[in-house]
Amino acid sequence: MARSTVRTEITGKVWKVTATAGQSLAEDDPIVILESMKMEIPVPAPVACKVIEVLVAEGDAVTEGDVIAHIEG
Amino acid sequence: MAFDRQREEFEARRQRALAMGSSRRLAERKAAGILNARERVDSLLDAGSFIEAGLLATSARPDMRDKSPADGVVSGFGRIDGRHVGVNAADFTTLGSSSAEIHGKKQHYVRETSRRNGMPLVNLMECAGGRIPDIMGAAGIGRAGEGSRYTHPRTHPWAAAVLGLTYGGGAFTCINSDFVVMRKGAVLAVSSSNVTSVAIAEDMDPEALGGWRLHSEVTGFVDSVVDSDGEAIAQVRAFLSYMPDNASLPPPASATFEEAPGARALDTLVPESRAKVYDIRNVIRAIADRDTVFPLKERFAKVAVTALGRIRGRTVGFIASNPMFKGGALDPDACDKITSFIVLCDSFNIPLVFLADTPGFLVGAESEKRRLPGKIMNFMAALEMSTVPKIALVLRKSYGQAYLNMGGGKADVTATWFSGDISFMDPAVAVNVVHGVKPGEQPEQYGRLLEEVSAGTTAYELAAPFMAQMVIDPNQTRDFLAGMLEVLSRRMTNGIGEHRLSAWPPAF
Structure with missing residues (x-):
């Protein structure tokens, strides 16, 4: 299983x-x-996967291209 | 028998040419499941319809005549579902189907004959690039520029398939085409990794240089990606089924059609809350005739959907914002994608249906850096210069310049679902920007102002000054579009537009 970022x-x-x-x-x-x-815009899992870590919390400001999670799958 | 000796020689020459290039290469392709040029032509065309041009043509260099059957390209004319087309199919087993004098002359002949006789052109491409040594030296490169091989006047549709390593002239032919399908594993680039490694000291995997991911997701040059040669050819045939033979004809209509499931229940596909996202592609599939939606550039700029389809048998082009991606906020790539689709549809007399559910253009530093204002104006220029029938429909919301770009007030008819919300900006943003009131700080005043501002943005506020000609129930959408497409069928010109976009640049 490959690790990747979202x-x-x-x-x-x-x-x-x-x-x-x-x-x-x-x-x-x-x-x-x-x-x-x-708008309420979901950031979806790109593939079926297991979440390793979510790097952001509610209220955080994010910019296009920021990594918000590490996944394995 | 008369002519025995001559017939024998003729047959021997024909068989040599039909055998194409090296038998080793042909066997390797077969083992890898990749079709050769002649198999591709056979699977593209109706059985027995192929008339070949230049079977016995060879390289212009006397020393290469025996090594260049058909000079690396299978060219000619045939039929697809009974309709005539011209075809140029690269034979990579012959000198890598590299660009050279006779090779180019043959393609030019089919291209020009197709243009003059108003029939589509199909380019089944692979190309090692310019042939060496033919193209070397001043005379070599000088000769390569002769003729009009780089101009596609959009008087007849071009469809291309990228079916292997496709560099130089082969790549440029694909870029100039109205539709491009790519098989996974194929590569499209200006020059091969061999050349780039020497020219700019960059060692690169060909896939990264010009593979399907790059072209379907980043450059947007490719309209469709498939796994096999057979699927690529099926896509070419499917694309052409929506196209007229040439720009002086309306697109073919289908005599039979079926309503899609959900056509009368669109209100179940779209959430009432404007802040909630959904996939507009489900709405398009429900509006169009069953199983007729043919998306273009589906993996590129997903916030915009551009798809061919049919409504009651008539070919239409759908342009929609998709709230599922970026909330439906149109970005610079989305503008490019929509612009190229307007050019395609306008060139071939295909009416446009705009479905808007968008919070506006995607503002911000990143978009400005990527030339958003210029992209919006290219999009608007294409829209305003187009002469095909256009229907603009607002689903839930359409704000700011994006309302205008999505045909609001610009199309032949502007309509809105009863749920439409139309303004310069979202009422919630307006309260903040115009009145400087934030929901967290002055909730009561914010609520009152939001109600005030929202009262001026409803569907009925667009209908009262006749800026929308119709307000409809979501579930009437298909009937409304079908009815208005009939009204806007341009009987005075037999449905043929002015084609003012025919000289629009081929790529973005």
Whole structure:
């Protein structure tokens, strides 16, 4: 199982963290939900995976391309 | 029998040419599951319809005549579902299908004959680049520039498949095409990694230099990615099924069609809360005739969806913002993607349907760095110069310049779902920007102002001054579009536009 990183594709604020370390996710399951452009925008798991670490907390500001989680899968 | 000796020689020459290049290379391809040029032509065209041009052509260099069957390209004319096309299929087993004088002359002949006779051109490409030594020296490169090989006037559709290592002239032919499908494992680049390693001391894996991920996700040059030669050829045929033979004809209509499941339940696909995301592709699939949606550049700039499809048998082009990605906020790549799609549809008389659910253009430093204002204006120029029928529909919201770019007030008809919210900006942002009131600090005043501002942004506020010609129920969308497409069918010109975008640059 390859380790990889998940990055944001939009600048905004972390509204909710929906996944925790150790959790198994299906492809497209949200890891965090950002608030940007007055929208709730999920950052989804790119593949079916296990979450190793979520690097952001609710209220954090993120910029396009920031790493928000490490996953394995 | 008469002509015996001559017929024997003719057959021997034909068989030598039909055998293509080295038998070792042909066997290697077969083992790898990759079709050779003649198998590709056979699988593209209706059985028995191929008329070959230049089977007995060879390299212009006398010493290479015996080593250059058909000079590395299988060219000619045939039919797809009964309709005529021209085809140039690279034979990589012959000198890497490299660019050289006769090789180019043959392709030019098919290209020009297809143009003059108004039929699509199919380019099945692989190319090692310029042939050495033919192209070396001043006379070599000088000769390569002769003729009009680099211009595609969009008078007839070009479809291309990238089916192997495709450098130089082969790559440029693909870039100039209206549709490009790429097989995984193929490479499209200006020059091979051999050349780049010497020219700029950069050692590179060909896949990183010009593989399917790069071209489907980053450059956007490729419209579709597939796993096999057979699938690539099926995609070429499918693309052409939406296209007219040439720009002076309307696109072919399908006599039979079926309503898609969910066509009358669009309100179940779209959340009522404007802040919630959903996948607009499900909406497009529900509006269009069942199984007719053909997305282009699906992996590139996902916030914009550009797809061919049919409504009650008629070909249409869908342009939509997708809230699933970046909340539907259109970024610079999305502008490029939409612009190129407007150019395609306008060139071939395909009406456009805009579906807007967007918080606006994606503002911010990154977008400005990537030329957002310029991209928005290119998009707008293409929209305003296009002469195909255009229908703009707002689903839940459409704000700012993006409302105009998505056809608001610019299309032949502007309409909105009853859920539409239309303004210069989101009411929640407006309260903050215009009145300087934040929800956390003055909640009561914020709530009151939000209500005030929101009252001016409803579907009915667009309908009252007749800036939207219709307000519709989401579940009436398909009937509304079908009805208006009939009204806007341009009977005076038989559905043919002015094609003012035909000279638009081929790439972005």
